[in-house]
Amino acid sequence: MTASNTPAVRTRFAPSPTGYLHLGGARTALFSWAFARHYGGTFVLRIEDTDLERSTPEAVQAILDAMAWLDMTPDEGPFYQMQRMDRYREVIARMLADGSAYHCYSTPAEVEAMRERARAAGQKPRYDGTWRPEPGKTLPPIPTQAQPVVRFRCPLEGVTSWDDLIKGPISFDNSELDDLIIARADGTPTYNFCVVVDDWDMRITHVIRGDDHVNNTPRQINILRALGGELPRYGHVPMILGPDGQKMSKRHGAVSVMEYDKAGYLAEAMVNYLARLGWSHGDDELFSREQFVEWFDPRHLSKSAAQWDPKKLNWVNAHYIRETPNKELAALVAPRIIASQGVPEAVDLTAAMGLLKDRSETLEQLADGAMLFCRPWQAPDEALCAEVLTDEARVLVSEFAQRAGALPDWTESALDSLIKSMLQEHGLKMPKLAIPLRVAATGVKHTPSISAVLNLLGRETVLERLGRV
Numbered sequence: 445m446t447a448s449n450t451p452a453v454r455t456r457f458a459p460s461p462t463g464y465l466h467l468g469g470a471r472t473a474l475f476s477w478a479f480a481r482h483y484g485g486t487f488v489l490r491i492e493d494t495d496l497e498r499s500t501p502e503a504v505q506a507i508l509d510a511m512a513w514l515d516m517t518p519d520e521g522p523f524y525q526m527q528r529m530d531r532y533r534e535v536i537a538r539m540l541a542d543g544s545a546y547h548c549y550s551t552p553a554e555v556e557a558m559r560e561r562a563r564a565a566g567q568k569p570r571y572d573g574t575w576r577p578e579p580g581k582t583l584p585p586i587p588t589q590a591q592p593v594v595r596f597r598c599p600l601e602g603v604t605s606w607d608d609l610i611k612g613p614i615s616f617d618n619s620e621l622d623d624l625i626i627a628r629a630d631g632t633p634t635y636n637f638c639v640v641v642d643d644w645d646m647r648i649t650h651v652i653r654g655d656d657h658v659n660n661t662p663r664q665i666n667i668l669r670a671l672g673g674e675l676p677r678y679g680h681v682p683m684i685l686g687p688d689g690q691k692m693s694k695r696h697g698a699v700s701v702m703e704y705d706k707a708g709y710l711a712e713a714m715v716n717y718l719a720r721l722g723w724s725h726g727d728d729e730l731f732s733r734e735q736f737v738e739w740f741d742p743r744h745l746s747k748s749a750a751q752w753d754p755k756k757l758n759w760v761n762a763h764y765i766r767e768t769p770n771k772e773l774a775a776l777v778a779p780r781i782i783a784s785q786g787v788p789e790a791v792d793l794t795a796a797m798g799l800l801k802d803r804s805e806t807l808e809q810l811a812d813g814a815m816l817f818c819r820p821w822q823a824p825d826e827a828l829c830a831e832v833l834t835d836e837a838r839v840l841v842s843e844f845a846q847r848a849g850a851l852p853d854w855t856e857s858a859l860d861s862l863i864k865s866m867l868q869e870h871g872l873k874m875p876k877l878a879i880p881l882r883v884a885a886t887g888v889k890h891t892p893s894i895s896a897v898l899n900l901l902g903r904e905t906v907l908e909r910l911g912r913v
Contacts, residue, residue, distance in 0.1 A: 609679025
């Protein structure tokens with residue numbers, strides 16, 4: 445598919461604010477955003493908030509926060525369906541007037557009975573058209589005090605088909621589609637109707653959405669045709685499966701996108717990883733946002749479901765952490781250190797990021813590693829002291845403290861040279877001195893390079909702690 449002959453590409457992302465923005469929704473938004481950016485078009489954000497019982501302001505804000513975090517700022521919107529009720533009513537009135545819609549007085553119980561009869565006859569359960577106007581047909585008497593719904597007058601014959609951007613040609617027999625309700629008895633318009641009017645009014649040219657909407661598409665196409673609107677191109681993206689090949693669940697990723705922000709993932713890494721879930725550009729695994737936009741082509745979207753892989757996400761995130769400047773990482777990590785009751789100013793945090801980032805997959809791991817330098821002093825527990833700080837080790841630590849205190853310059857290279865000199869003089873391997881120094885200076889057995897750690901802690905802090913041994 446190409447859009448070279450479509451000068452004004454317009455895509456949209458239209459979430460329902462009945463919960464958080466999950467990974468599947470974020471990926472759909474990303475593909476729609478990238479398509480618009482690739483063709484120099486317009487990306488529209490629309491909030492489909494007509495489900496009054498389940499839609500909440502908190503869910504709306506969660507969607508906006510996630511879009512902002514992923515840096516997918518819309519060119520237009522957000523638009524809210526609840527603010528467009530007058531427009532929907534206007535279109536319904538027009539359809540009633542031109543005969544493409546009609547009032548239906550069948551009660552929900554009567555419609556269910558129709559469906560049961562169809563099932564018993566081995567047919568598809570559906571509304572039987574009792575109130576559908578036809579030439580020469582006599583409609584039942586209108587019940588007193590009844591509030592009708594409005595149904596769309598679906599074509600009874602022919603086929604509704606489209607060339608899906610992702611799945612290829614798809615067709616539905618119109619005989620399989622019943623006259624769906626487009627306005628409830630209280631006058632509230634329904635989802636499939638609102639979507640059509642919105643896409644029509646907003647001049648949407650391309651709709652990229654999850655393949656759970658495939659069955660809605662022929663209904664929406666028929667309504668749009670009845671309104672005389674131009675059809676957008678539809679593309680339906682397969683779902684994301686969990687690592688076990690089953691539907692995503694909370695235990696393996698089906699949580700709010702913002703939970704990944706809290707867990708310490710970088711937005712750039714999430715965009716990179718989400719883009720690769722069902723889209724590819726050769727064998728490229730790592731790419732910038734700009735490259736993704738440049739390369740994006742819906743022909744490279746997969747027809748099969750993608751599989752969520754937390755290890756792969758961590759690998760991608762670790763790459764972006766390594767590529768992020770240390771000063772920028774320090775700014776991102778500092779609030780996490782404060783939340784863990786640490787003191788970021790206790791050390792040169794920018795230098796600490798350079799020391800720690802090659803061994804961290806998330807910002808949380810970086811913050812945890814930085815607590816080695818930023819938390820209040822905690823003496824090693826007695827068991828660790830008994831294991832590591834033997835009489836021989838204490839003598840070595842004391843000698844190191846004396847010689848280190850006399851160093852003219854407290855630098856990583858100077859400390860490294862001193863450690864190597866002592867090892868050579870005493871005929872020892874590195875762990876014999878490095879591990880006691882780690883425990884005495886930091887309270888833990890495992891740290892990055894001991895000379896780098898001691899340099900970051902600083903002369904005064906190190907000598908004061910070593911003096912306690």
